[in-house]
Amino acid sequence: AQSVSQHNHHVILSEAASLELGCNYSYGGTVNLFWYVQYPGQHLQLLLKYFSGDPLVKGIKGFEAEFIKSKFSFNLRKPSVQWSDTAEYFCAVRKWGTGGFKTIFGAGTRLFVKA
């Protein structure tokens, strides 16, 4: 079945550690890719997005993601995490399907950063 997979459901890191959250999707054709973040008690908000061009995308708060088309992946990275990065992170893929364009979300990864 077509899907968006986030491999890690829970990640625990110490401050200053490097972060990489995996995201793979199984849709062929052209897609747009997103990472959303939900901080505790807050709304979902967009972290970064890829439409076309440079496959290395910079987002807010020092996050970046790399689109590797051959691997159907869009992994999220940050060189040095902070306690304030504790949140849930969702990968999303926008694709063309029956009825038009649809955004499909992964199950999310809960990141806890220890101070």
Add this chain to the structure above:
Amino acid sequence: GAGVSQSPSNKVTEKGKDVELRCDPISGHTALYWYRQSLGQGLEFLIYFQGNSAPDKSGLPSDRFSAERTGGSVSTLTIQRTQQEDSAVYLCASSLAAPGLGRDNEQFFGPGTRLTVL
């Protein structure tokens, strides 16, 4: 306010009752989306509106679920004869334009309505 608002924030109901969830999108946003987030699950797409019409209803889980949008603004998601498996957070989002590849249609999310069916 400038953001997407949803009401109620929490709803507890008994199995078999009907519930209505409301979403007020950002003013001027033509597209509106409903998602469901169950415990440990990602966001499950339910339906989206472009103006008052719903081009894609494929995500609605059953015929107990329906949604409407009036005046190109407020939307209501109705769940009839609620079941315990309907318990979830229902999220609404809006975007300036219709979803399309290569267009900047960032979805802005509301705070959600937490529905608990006893």
